[in-house]
Amino acid sequence: CTRLLESLIMDQTELYCQPTITPAEGEEVDEDADKGQTFMDREVIIAQLFWFSVVWTCGACTDAEGRLFVCDIIRSCLDNKKDLLQKFGFFADFTKVELTGGGSMPSPPRKGLIHDLFVDGNEQxxxxxxxxxxxxxxxPKGTPYHTIVVPTADTVRNQFVIRTIIERxxxxxxxxxxxTAKTAS
Incomplete structure (x- = not known):
């Protein structure tokens, strides 16, 4: 979880944080001027990236049944529903994370698995x-058949996770x- 999370946070840092610049005399520094993102926006994105990283570290090597289980557990954590967590002996004292900046984390859509989703840092x-x-x-015409890779949700997902980690x-x-799109990724 730490390698993926660290890589994703570094990407966000490079995109949205400016180096500290000493303002001219009489000027004030706008602490939230990072490409339109406020502290609250960044806090929400970091929290979402944490859950995304949990999905792709704890739930990446599961089969279809395991993905359903991981999805249910993650949704229970996000919704602060302790019954399922306690049933399986997870996080008995888990309390929903409250954001200090006053923002709220967008919930993943209920339809489908969390594995089928990514966190869009450009949309809060x-x-x-x-x-x-x-x-x-x-x-392109004349492309050898054996070199054609049709982009699918699996290849896009795998390429994203692989590139994010390797580029760091x-x-x-x-x-x-x-x-399972290993070679195509």
Missing amino acids: GKWKPWTDRITNFDI GYNILISGPTG
């Missing part, structure tokens, strides 16, 4: 489907059964 940490990241796909200099090991 809103959970969106991976399919939103699929760009138009065009196969961390190693990653991908495992899974045939047909």
Whole structure:
């Protein structure tokens, strides 16, 4: 969790935080002038990135049944519903995280699995489907068949997680059964 979370937070830092500049005499520094994001916006995004990282560290190597379980547990944490957590002996004293800046975290859509969603840092940490990241796909004439990779939610998701970690200099090991987009990623 720490490698992915650290990588995602570093990406946010590079995008939205400016180096400290000493203001000219008589000028005031706007602490929230980082590309239109306020402290509250950044706090929400960091909290959302934490939950995204939990999904992709604790729930990445699960099968379909395991993903349902991880999804239910994460939703229980986000909704502060302790019954499911206590049933399985998780976080008996878990209390929903309250944000200090007064913001609230957007809930993931109820339909589908959390694994099918990403946190969009450009939209205040809103959970969106991976399919939103699929760009138009065009196969140039004469392209050898064996080199064609059709973008899917799986390939887009895997490429994002892999690139995020590798671009920060961390190693990653991908495992899974045939047909799970390991090679295409």
